[in-house]
Amino acid sequence: MASLWLLLGLLLSSSAEAGKLLVIPSDGSHWLGMKPIVEELGRRGNQVVVVIPEASLSMGPSEHTTTLTYPVNYTKAELKASIADEFNTILSIDISTDLAKFQAFIISLDVLQMFILRNAEGLLFNKDLMKKLQEYNFDAVLTDPFEPVGAIAGEYLSIPAVYMLINHPCGVDTLSSQCPAPASYVPQAFTHFTDRMNLWQRSVNLVRTLLQPMACERMFARADEIASHVLQRKASMVEIMSHAALWFLRFDFAVEFPRPLMPNMVMIGATKGPLTKELEEFVNGSGEHGFVVFTLGSMVSQLPEAKARVFFEAFRQIPQRVLWRHTGPVPENAPKNVKLMKWLPQNDLLGHPKVKAFITHGGSHGIYEGIYHGVPLVMLPLFGDQGDNVQRLVSRGVAETLSIYDLTSEKLLVALRKVINDKSYKEKMTELSAIHRDRPIEPLDLAVFWTEFVMRHKGAVHLRPAAHELNWIQYHSLDVIGFLLLILVTVIFVTVKSCMFCFRKCFKKTQKKKKE
Amino acid sequence: MASLWLLLGLLLSSSAEAGKLLVIPSDGSHWLGMKPIVEELGRRGNQVVVVIPEASLSMGPSEHTTTLTYPVNYTKAELKASIADEFNTILSIDISTDLAKFQAFIISLDVLQMFILRNAEGLLFNKDLMKKLQEYNFDAVLTDPFEPVGAIAGEYLSIPAVYMLINHPCGVDTLSSQCPAPASYVPQAFTHFTDRMNLWQRSVNLVRTLLQPMACERMFARADEIASHVLQRKASMVEIMSHAALWFLRFDFAVEFPRPLMPNMVMIGATKGPLTKELEEFVNGSGEHGFVVFTLGSMVSQLPEAKARVFFEAFRQIPQRVLWRHTGPVPENAPKNVKLMKWLPQNDLLGHPKVKAFITHGGSHGIYEGIYHGVPLVMLPLFGDQGDNVQRLVSRGVAETLSIYDLTSEKLLVALRKVINDKSYKEKMTELSAIHRDRPIEPLDLAVFWTEFVMRHKGAVHLRPAAHELNWIQYHSLDVIGFLLLILVTVIFVTVKSCMFCFRKCFKKTQKKKKE
Incomplete structure (x- = not known):
């Protein structure tokens, strides 16, 4: 029905309202989320016009758009190898303490940053391409603030910017939009807290909230230098992004803890792809017990052998069939109910009526697909925002979480049987799904409308x-407060002095009288 | 197109999703804003089911609904007379100082409160009707928090509440929803400040912000008593309204200053009626100069004779025709270009291509109609939120404001000629109108969707x-902060003590050595 609405809009509005949009996306799952909107x-x-580097993980041409590429001083192979390296470190080293996890996260973020900055230089220092972009005379830029390149380019071209993000490591969306985030119930990223915190958690959260500006300064140190160089003035990413026309936040309060918003924030939730009919035979053959989907996201397709064995042993003991994205070595006596695949049509499978559970690392795309289709989750957070996503779903009673570091077959079995057999998980997930799907307008249409709004009105100054x-x-x-205190002190001072003066006058008179 | 969308929705969703809704509206223009939503x-x-008192100014039956009435211990005539009395006081007495205006406002609010409370008692103490409402087993209540009756009834019936309001004298929407409102840029109601305040204004605004809870306590003193009596527990209106499922705010950031929002606030802007073809002849006869619409709202149709003369004299000197809602005495030599009417089809006239300006008291309905049709305003604020509305429009360069108390024909002429002849007013108003009208979904459809959402999901807990x-x-x-200070002090204390201990140990040793 939403597409009918859009079609009518298209027919009636014609191309008179059409604008010129520059798109500078970010790599990986970020691009997968932005692509359908750009194509629409x-x-x-x-x-x-979509501008992307020659070397990237997932970015490429899209329909109904023009794609421009620019050279960067790294190759796709280098990028892939470096990221695989990071994930292997995370998966193999025993980083079970919170501090060790945080350190590993910071190190991996720094590696990522290195590529992000080289990508930014690739575009922003490319004078020919920047000149060409200027000549396009764009109405707006749509970009992902996870990478600074699009924000700086938009500022350089003096065009209104629409930022689309899931979440940001240093919370630049909250800082730049001046959105209030009371530390008492809005948990900061990577704290893994819920919105109900005890005194100690609230203390940690307050300190984290106060440190956020410094975290952004550290994270954007080099990006700020690049921005200052390109814009020929002292610039910072937080300040550049404070000029945002709109923020598209790719989340939904079915998952996110309720918190204040600013008028220029648009919750566009998650867009979803259509269902297809692959793997129908295997999953239909699962009978009344149904099947389980297992993937650790687009980045991790291979587990260390010892870890993989834990999963095989657990799966052997359940009546469900399992579809697992796994490219590592397969033991000889691998259980028959497990089907290994190089790539999973995740959304299609989660939409199948026989699916019973979804074992996931807890990336944003995966959890929103799980919620959309109402499938209970077993979560194995690895990286980034995944640990926070876990809290949001466990606290709603729709997921169980396990640590990948000290995982055993028994623990996995307990969790898996719980979410499959305890009806409350499925019931609560069905409720959450109903809320998540019940929207006055589809996320895709909302994102398209507001991007066009910014182009039509040259921003969203109001x-x-x-x-x-x-x-x-x-x-x-x-x-x-200082001013009011000053007034208060002055009033008190003047009153006291006046009283003392009157008192002395009267007292003197009395004394004189007495003397007389 | 929106109605086509709704029609499709109606056909496809059928009555399977239909719910049972209790509506307890508020009187006057409040009902005029809620009625179209209720009917849809x-x-x-x-x-x-719409529940209203037997005596009211504007409330009555609506289409596609059931109306229940209950007796109250006042008549429509008493209500009308009392309100007319208040307006006459405001219009005739010279209350040019801010403090005097505020006092007059508080007094008029108290008079209004008296009727509001008698209305609340009329319903809430009517045991038969309350029992009947309980038997309906409603899914939700839609009410206006300007009057406490609906909120208390909803709490008594234990059903989710949807509150629809324009603004509230003590800002109960902000307090009850715990919505952050930084005093540094969110002006409080009745301050007449904009979002750009100097140090003095920010000081006044901070004090006002801190006093808001006390203002609500004063305003709701008797309502809190009634609520406690009905609910058989210690209750307060602020606490009852903090259970709101949703807040429908009838404003738009095309007018309102941008400020933080909470996730359960839905900006539904203003709904508008259809255009008709009345008065076509008179306004078309106005030629190239066009015409001016003049009304002071549904409450004031009569001005004191001296005041009215000021308007007649000014209108005599302009080439535009004037349509004026006026029922007072008419001077013999009244200018020919003025047409006096008992009632004006305001929205129809403002939608006419020949309209040049709108002289208004600045009520919410009027200004949104003016903005919708892009008509520059001359504003004469009388009462309530009108003084604040003035600031919102004057600061955007689309209106001129005058004080009704020291108005002269010259002042009126200057303002009127300015908004008609200075093209910038029309241009800025056209821009504002474009922004205001450019929405992904019509206000009516949005309000209908979210009311049905609350009925479908038994609230909006998420x-x-x-x-x-x-x-x-x-x-x-x-x-x-106390806890962190305690830790800090303890750490400093222990460190200092330890250092002193070590120092003394070393010192003693040195002394001993020296002695030896």
């Missing part, structure tokens, strides 16, 4: 709060 | 922030 914008008659014109002291009313 | 909900197959479970000290992290 092109299909509706907008001139969409949604920009005056907070951006205040400094830190003014924003927190510290000058006002 | 009924038309879509929901069982809608949008409820954990902030509601914290007390004031916890919410503001004051306990955490």
Whole structure:
């Protein structure tokens, strides 16, 4: 019905309203989320130009758009090898303490940053291409703030920017949009806290909240230098992104803990692909017990042998069939109910009526697909925001979580049997799914509408709060409090002095009288 | 197109999803805003029961709904007379100082409150009707929090509540939803400040923000008593409304200053009626100069004779025709270009291509109609939120404002000629109108969707922030700050003590050695 609505819109609005849109996406699953929106914008008659590096993991041409590429000083093989290396480190080393996990995360983020910055230089220092982009005279830029390249390019071209993100390691969306995030119930990223925190957790969260600006400074140190060089002025990523026309947040309060928003934030949730009919035979053959889907995301297709054995042993003991994305060595006596695959049509399988559970690392795409189709989860968080996603779903009673580091077949079996046999998981997930799917307008249509809105109106100035014109002291009313205290002190001082003066006058008179 | 969409939705969804909705509206323009939504909900197959008092200004039966009435201990005539009395006081007495205006406002609010409370008692103490409402087994209540009756009834019936409001004198929407409102850029109601405040204004605004809970306590003192009596527990309106499933806010950021929102707030803007073809002859006869619409709202149709003369004299000197809602005495030499009417089809006239300006008191309905049709305004604020509405439009360069108290024909002429002849007013208003009209979904459809959502899902628990479970000290992290200070002090104390201990040990040894 949504597409009928769009079709009608297309027919009636014609190309008179069409705009020129620059798209600078980010790699990996980020591009997978942005691509359908970009293609729909092109299909509706907008001139969409997607600018990507020659070497990338997943980015490539899209329909109804023009793709421009630029050379970068690394190859796709280097990028892949480096990322695989990071994941192997995470999977093999025993980093069971929180601090060790955090250190491993920071190190892997730094490796990622290195490529992100080389990508940014590849585009921004490419004078010919930047000149060409300027000549296009774009109405807006749609980009992912996970990488600084698009934000800096948009600022350089002086065009309104639409930022689409799932979440950001240093919370640049909250900082740049000046969105209030009370530390008492809005957990910071990577704390793995829920919105119900005890005193100790709230203390950690407050410290984390206060440190966020410094975290962004550290993370964007080199990006700030590149921005300053390109823009020929002292610039910072937080300041550049504070000029955002709109923020598209790819989450839904069916998952995210409720928290304040700003008027220029649009919750576009997750877009989903269509269902196909692959693997029908294997999953239909699973009978009344149904089947389980198991994948650790697009980045990890191979587990160390010892870890893999844990899974094989557990799967041998369940009546369900298992579809597993696994490219590592297979033991000789691998159980018959397990089908190994190089690639899984995850969304199709989760949409199948016989699916019973989804074993996942907890990436955003996966969990939203799981919720959309109402499938209970067993979560094995590895990296990034996955640990936080776990909290959001476990606290709603729709998922069990396990640590990949000290996993045993028994633990896996307990969790798997729980989410499959305890009806409450499926019931709560069905409820969550109903809420998540019940929207006045489809995420894709919403994203398309607001991107076109920004192009039509040359930004969204009416949604920009005056907070951006205040400094830190003014924003927190510290000058006002000082001013009010000054008035109070002055009033008290004057009152006391006046009283003392009157008192002395009267007292003197009395003394004089007495003397007389 | 929106209605086609709704029609499709109606055909496809059928009555399987239909719910039972209790509607307890508020009187005057509040009902005019809620009525179209209620009728649409009924038309879509929901069982809608509207409960209203036997005596009211504007409330009455609506289509596709059942209306239940209950007796109250006042008559429509008393209500009308009392309100007319209040307006006459405001219009005739010279209350040019801010403090005097505020006092007059508080007094008029108290008079209004008296009727509001008698209305609440009329329904809530009517045991037969309350029992009948309980038997309906409603899925949700839609009500206006301007009057406490609906909120208390919803709490008594234990059904999810949807609150629809324009704005509230003590900001109960912000307090009850725990929505952050930084005093540095979110002006409080009745301050007449914009979002750009100087130090003095920010000081006043901070004090006002801190006093809001007390303002609500004063305003709801008797309502809290009634609520406690009905619910048989200690209750307060702020607490009852903190259980809101959703808040429908009838404003748009084309007018309102951008500020933080909570996830359960839905901006539904203003709904508008269809255009008709009345008065076509008079307004078409206005030629190239066009015409001006003048009304001071549904409450004021008569001005004191001296005031009215000011308007007649000004209108005599302009080439435009004037349509004026006026029932007072007419001078013999009244200018020919003025047409006096008992009632104006305001929305129809503002939608006419020949309209040049709109002289208005600045009520919410009027200004949204003005903005929708892109008509520059001359504003004469009288009462309530009108003074604040003025700031929102004057600061955007689409309106001029005048004080009704010291108005002269010259001042009116200057303002009127400015908004008609200075092209910038029309241009900026056209821009604002374009932004206001450019929505992904019509306000009516949005309100209907979210009301049905609450009925379908028995509330909107997933949008409820954990902030509601914290007390004031916890919410503001004051306990955490105390805890962190305690740790800091302990660490410093232990460090200093340890250092001193070591120092003394070393010192003693040295002394001993020296002695030896």
